[in-house]
Amino acid sequence: MAATPFTRPAMLRQLTEVPEWDVLVIGGGATGLGTALDAASRGYKTLLLEQSDFAKGTSSRSTKLVHGGVRYLAQGNIRLVFEALRERGLLLRNAPHVVTVQPFVILCYTWWQRFFYGAGLTLYDLLAGRYSLGRTTWWSRLTVLGHLPGLKPEYLKGGIVYFDGQFDDARLALNMAQTCAEQGGTVLNYMRVTALTKDMDGHVNGVKALDLESGQAYTLRAKAVVNATGVYVDEILQLDQPAQKPLVMPSQGVHVVLGKSFLPGEAALMIPKTPDGRVLFAIPWQDHVLVGTTDTPLHSISLEPVALETEINFILQTAGAYLQKIPTRQDVRSVFAGLRPLAAPSSETGDTKEISRSHKLLVAPSGLITITGGKWTTYRQMADDTVNAAAKVAGLPAIPCRTERLPIHGAIPAVTIPASSNSTMQRKQESSPPPALARYGSDAPHVLALQEAEPTLAQKLHPDFTYTLAEVVWAVRHEMARTVEDVLSRRLRVLFLDARAALEMAPAVAVVLAHEMNHDETWQREQVAAFEMLAQHYLPQRYEKKTVRIP
Structure with a gap:
């Protein structure tokens, strides 16, 4: 067709x-x-x-990781890890505008941990083979604190560094x-x-x-x-x-989003074993820090799952054990929950x-x-x-799969996966979009052209973000956005980054959507009201409304 x-x-x-x-x-x-x-x-x-x-x-509520699954390796699921590491490499090649290499640090407080995690992650690298993103290495205590200045230094021996992928899921x-x-x-x-x-x-x-x-x-x-x-x-x-x-037996995962000051630097933190045996990540994402996730069995499902108080507290308390600046409810910019469709076991168990x-x-x-x-x-x-x-x-004709080397929309031509295992996926791209529009990849020049053609569209939606009115117009015309939520939650990730800022942007977004889709003021008011109700689930504290004017 x-x-x-x-x-x-x-x-x-x-x-x-x-x-x-x-x-x-x-x-x-x-x-x-x-x-x-x-x-x-x-x-x-x-x-x-x-x-x-x-x-x-x-699919928009993940931990933003394209990864082989270090925890699955610890569980002995070699086949799943091997498959995932290969797919991780293909995604980095086929969608380089939304998938990037992310260094992770596992903190070591004993020399036994250095040996144990180092051996496991060396196997992780070997399983990746030619799709490796970089070789696992050891950082001294001072090097770890230099790359992760927000960490508590007490009892720290150093850290194991490995590489995985990060992406914008939506x-x-x-x-x-x-x-x-x-x-x-x-x-x-x-x-x-x-x-x-x-x-x-x-x-x-x-x-x-x-x-x-x-x-x-x-x-x-x-x-x-x-x-x-x-x-x-x-x-x-x-x-x-x-x-x-x-x-399916659904499981809920919760993430909280903090300001960048809690974990400055580009490296992510991986806590392989929390007090209850789970894995916790603290990841730099879109100039914020994403911390999660929980793993709570559920017996009912919803399009808008709500984080439990115990889940939020667990994340904040666990992160606070490692960070110099201990996060509180007042520090949380956004909190979101997602449901995992886990294949239900044949035995009666509640352990996900x-x-x-x-x-x-x-x-x-x-x-x-x-x-x-x-x-x-x-x-x-x-x-x-x-x-x-x-x-x-x-009974269709048998045609082999063609997606292994199929670039995803927006991909800017890039060099192949590196031959050297020491490389961290260095790429030479034919052209690079402006940093604020990098997520659009090859569409970035078209978004920029909108702003240049109509200077009023270059206005920012909020002083704390680079998003502009032109991006809302683009989302409606070329990305099938239909509602304020579509724009602020998934086309632009504001709701997941800062729920209060998203609420302040909602009226201006509604105006643009109504103009583009030929809706009246009643529709605008209904959209803003619906979004305000939705956004309450992403706020750890009650929202006090204030007005942001867009000329």
């Missing part, structure tokens, strides 16, 4: 112009987008439907959706699947869907239907078989550490394909397996 312009009206037209899809994917998170991108790149007629916005759920998801469209696929947000349709033999042959913006209902035929809805997979499975046993992080692929007697589990880093491999299964179910 020819590329479809990345606008919602253009995508909607495809629903009536294509009589039957080869592959229909339900779910617009990492797994669903990866599956749709893989299918479209093979030439299959592909449609993806997401009930909310792309990456609204788990932007990568968006860029995957754009790449899918460039490959001829059709992707739609705010399109809820309400039912599965079946033929006389009971085989799934399509879905019924509702456009949440217009209220229009659609019946869409497809040769293969993929359930890639993350923590919601059981809901779709029950549309197929109402008596279906739960396939016992649950497999590997993905599971199931094909029901009806032909419904379900993919669940896994992690962001391995989305491409999960998609490969899923599309292979879909091709068999649908």
Whole structure:
């Protein structure tokens, strides 16, 4: 299929112009987008439907790491680590504008820790092979404190330094959706699947869907239907078989965001064993510090999970044991929770550490394909397996996966993964976007051109951030943003960085959206009110509203 312009009206037209899809994917998170991108790149007629916005759920709420999984290595899951390290290397090559190399330090307070962690991370490097990002090394006490000046120095012997990847999860998801469209696929947000349709033999042959913006209902035929809805997979499975046993046991992860002053420098901190046996990270991210995560079993799910008081306190107390400047509730800029779709165990257990992080692929007697589990880093491999299964179910021509060397939208041409294991992924790019717009990659000049064409659009949305009005316009015209939340939560990451600042930006964003989408002042007020209600979940303290004027 020819590329479809990345606008919602253009995508909607495809629903009536294509009589039957080869592959229909339900779910617009990492797994669903990866599956749709893989299918479209093979030439299959592909449609993806997401009930909310792309990456609204788990896929925008990660720890922002593209990693092999040091904790999985400690658990002996060599296969998962090996696969993830390879996929990490491919992501760095295919999406260099959103994925970067991040040095991590594991603090050592005994010489035994130096030996133990050093040996394990040397194996981590060996498993990465030619996809290594840099060689594990030892930093002395003074070197560690020089790179991480915010640490408490007491009893510190030094630190083990290793390298992993960091990324902007929501932007990568968006860029995957754009790449899918460039490959001829059709992707739609705010399109809820309400039912599965079946033929006389009971085989799934399509879905019924509702456009949440217009209220229009659609019946869409497809040769293969993929359930890639993350923590919601059981809901779709029950549309197929109402008596279906739960396939997923959700777990909640919480992160708090602090100011950069708590951990100055470019290195991240990895605490391999907290008092309750979990792993905690403190990571420099977009000029802030991201600290997390927790791992709390849940029995109910929500599109907007809320951090528990115990989770916030646990993170602050654990971080405070290592940082000179002890963080308090007043210091937290934002707190967010995400749900992990962990494959449910066969035994009765509430311990999420016992649950497999590997993905599971199931094909029901009806032909419904379900993919669940896994992690962001391995989305491409999960998609490969899923599309292979879909091709068999649908009787499609056997076409090999093409995503291993497929650049993601926005990628600026870069040099390949380094031959030297000492290198930290040095790249020579043909051109570099302005630092404030680097996340747009090859789209940055176009965003900049908007500002130059209309100087009023160069105005910043908030004095503490570089985001401009032009970026809101770009998000509406070229990134399928439909709401204030879409812009401030996922196109720009303000809600996840500083919830109070996001609240102050909301009215100006609503004005731009209304102008671009031809909405009235009532719509603007409703959008701001909805965003204010949403943002309360991201605030550790009650918000006191103040006005920020945008001319």
